Amino acid sequence: MSYKATNMSKESKPDKDIERSRKVRQKRIGDQLRRIYDDVTSEPVPDEFLNLLEQADKSSKK
Amino acid sequence: MTKPTLDDQAFKTELADLIPHLRAFARSLCGNPTAADDLAQEAMLKAWKARESYQAGTNLKAWAFTILRNLFYSEKRRSWRRQQLDPEVAEATLVANDNSSSALDLLALRNGLGSLPEDQREALILVGAGGLSYEETAEICGCAVGTIKSRVSRARKALLEVLESNEAGFSGDDKLRASEAFDDIMRQADELSRDIPAGA
Known part of the structure; x- marks a missing residue:
């Protein structure tokens, strides 16, 4: 409880630095999120997908 | 009056591009990658069957994502629900594999993602990684644009806090080998989840 109060009083000068480093990290998190996603989209699509789609197309033409 | 629809061939091509x-x-x-592919395949086939309800000129990606998302949430007993990445599994993997800082970074991020509430996680992924607009994401998730904005912002804040509290897993600015790291993570998660009995 007193921990919070101490913390608050310390928040003065380093605020800007903390703010900046947060922004850098946020950007980094954003980049990593995109990488996690893009890594999957850049994988080759397993044949199974296209085969299934072809099958579905053929059976709908009957 | 009929709505404009794509002919089957054009629809198939566009759907295939979205895979x-x-x-x-x-x-x-x-x-889990295997469960995810099952889900993606079912969603693709569902989209194909529903092709006549798709209006040409509207966003096919958002439309197909809506189908996938509904499928995910509606069929709770399917494998893709059972095999969500368990935060504890990710944690165990994190401890077991501390030899690459970039792998750790990504693993810490995945772990952090896993700790987010589902609604925040999906909003963040759609907007932050999938490149969808707030409006499209709102359409996919069936809620207001303002709700999505607030979910994304809460997710970003929570992720930052999780990663800050897990400082050891968050290293400097060395180059990421994201692809290798991710494959490694997914392979390990896959192996671990194989040991979890079905229905657990």
């Missing part, structure tokens, strides 16, 4: 995105979105929901 990588369906897989990526499914992977973000499921964690």
Whole structure:
């Protein structure tokens, strides 16, 4: 409880630095999120997908 | 009066082009790559069957993502629900594999993602990684644009806090080998989840 109060009083000068480093990290998190996603989209699509789609197309033409 | 529809051939081509995105979105929901591909395949086939309800000129990606998401949430007993990445599994993997800082970074991020509430995680992934607009994401998730904005912002804040509290897993600015790291993570998660009995 007193921990919070101490913390608050310390928040003065380093605020800007903390703010900046947060922004850098946020950007980094954003980049990593995109990488996690893009890594999957850049994988080759397993044949199974296209085969299934072809099958579905053929059976709908009957 | 009929709505404009794509002919089957054009629809099939456009749907096939979306497969990588369906897989990526499914992977973000499921964690387990095999379960994710099952989900993506079912969503693709459902989209194909529903092709007549798709209006040409509207956003096919958002439309197909909506189908995938509904499928994910509606069929709770399917494998893709059972095999979500368990935060504890990710944690164990994190401890077991501390030899690459970039792998750790990504693993810490995945772990952090896993700790987010589902609604925040999917909003963040769709907007932050999938490149969808707030409006499209709102359409996919069936809620207001303002709700999505607030979910994304809360998710970003929570992720930052999780990663800050896990300082050891968050190293400096060395180059990421994201692809290798991610494959490694997914392979390990896959192996671990194989030991979890079905229905657990």
